[in-house]
Amino acid sequence: MANEQDIYEEHVLDHYEDPFHRGPLDDATHADEGKNPLCGDVIQIALKLDDEGRIREAWFEGEGCVISQASASMLIEKVEGKTVDEVKDFSAEEMLELFGPKLTPNRQKCCLLSWRVLQSALHSPIDGEADADADAAGGSPRFGGPSLSEES
Template sequence: MPSEQDIYEEHVLDHYEDPYHRGQCETATHAEEGNNPLCGDEIRVELNLDDDGKIREAWFEGKGCVISQASASMLMEKIEGMTLDELKEFSATEMLELFGPQLTPNRQKCCLLSWRVVQRAMHSPVDDDDDSVTFGGPSLGEES
């Protein structure tokens, strides 16, 4: 099992201290957010997809442990330029390999949070015309 020191290798700390595309994407076409309720990590991903389904820009915001935030930065850098088909094929195993250091199962959840959010974000277009808040449940008119 890796030591805590092994987990925080230089490239992990570099992504944590100087993250790639942390902030908002001014031209986001797709967005999603998620959290890990067990530890409190939170990630929001915003993507700008071109008309051919290629990722022009990938941005994230969030809070949480070094692993969740560094892995989000690594993922944003990795997926820019990918097509949606390539992104759909990018597996959880590949995400763990991208991160680098071997993680315990509980810490893998921290690493995979941004990957899960990205997988949902590609199916979550941003509607610029709709400022209403939705809660995911049925509307009053849909209830029986």
């Protein structure tokens, strides 16, 4: 019989190898990206909010370690269908619980990257100017913040 740690590790690897909603969201209403400067993990999150303040669709893209990418998949799966207020109330501690295995402080930063990006994406609507840029770039939303070359 597998112990609890083994089950969590299998769950983490499942999300890493077969992530939930990984890819672009062409008709996103909100989006943002972030980077963990300690290790180089990158996460972009795109959301489609409805008029009632509910997340109708949530997608992510990114590069990085198993922890950062698996936690992004877990988070996106958890928040889809939730209200903006429910997502704003979802704490960093709850994110670490959702992930499962106990992590060192540095690895917690990998896990919490997607949570930080999601929280900022809620406050980052894609306005008309960004939509024009996205159309020119082939329909994908532009993410706020510095480019990877600009961030140290």
